Amino acid sequence: MDVFEAIESRRSIRDYDRNKPVSKETVEKIVNAARWAPTAGNRQPIEVIAVSNQEVREKLASLSGYAPYLKDSPVALVVCVNQNKYTKGYENARQFYTPMDASAAIMNMMLAAHGLGLGTCWDSVLDKKAIRELLKIPEHVEPFSILALGYPSKRPETPPRRRPLEEMIHWETY
Numbered sequence: 535m536d537v538f539e540a541i542e543s544r545r546s547i548r549d550y551d552r553n554k555p556v557s558k559e560t561v562e563k564i565v566n567a568a569r570w571a572p573t574a575g576n577r578q579p580i581e582v583i584a585v586s587n588q589e590v591r592e593k594l595a596s597l598s599g600y601a602p603y604l605k606d607s608p609v610a611l612v613v614c615v616n617q618n619k620y621t622k623g624y625e626n627a628r629q630f631y632t633p634m635d636a637s638a639a640i641m642n643m644m645l646a647a648h649g650l651g652l653g654t655c656w657d658s659v660l661d662k663k664a665i666r667e668l669l670k671i672p673e674h675v676e677p678f679s680i681l682a683l684g685y686p687s688k689r690p691e692t693p694p695r696r697r698p699l700e701e702m703i704h705w706e707t708y
């Protein structure tokens with residue numbers, strides 16, 4: 535799939551085929567796309583917890599923003615940022631780089647999944663403490679977002695509206 539086609543045709547998927555599992559190999563391919571995302575200073579702080587256990591996914595659904603579909607998506611990818619990786623001049627800017635590094639990795643995984651015919655939906659982590667306990671995440675690793683992953687059972691018929699390009703692009707100054 536052409537890169538522009540992939541970018542424009544990707545949609546957030548909220549309906550998943552519960553009966554179509556995602557193979558470990560496919561999960562690895564998708565997480566590998568995150569490995570190639572840019573990171574500040576190439577510190578590579580991203581870590582991903584792949585959860586397929588139904589009970590755990592249901593708990594994750596209750597701890598994230600709005601993600602009831604985590605109950606149906608066969609996999610939940612919990613994207614974390616390892617704060618100990620911010621070394622050599624990056625120690626004091628952890629909070630600054632964390633959301634940027636995580637978001638770049640998430641976007642790569644969303645496009646990789648889409649390219650393989652799978653769907654994803656990005657959910658914010660609300661209760662970090664509870665997710666830490668649930669998944670045994672150590673203190674220096676920050677759970678950032680959850681990505682639902684699976685084969686879509688339904689795709690949105692029309693994409694959510696985008697602002698016109700002329701409205702968002704500014705040349706030279708705002």
Ligand SMILES: Cc1cc2nc3c(=O)[nH]c(=O)nc-3n(C[C@H](O)[C@H](O)[C@H](O)COP(=O)(O)O)c2cc1C
Nearest residue numbers: 544545546548598599600601655656657658693694
């Ligand atoms: C940081 C972030 C958090 C999001 N959180 C949720 C969420 O909690 N639940 C949800 O259903 N979608 C969530 N989304 C998906 C957006 O609603 C979606 O990307 C947007 O409506 C555009 O639709 P599209 O992804 O199909 O183009 C989130 C997206 C981002 C980037």
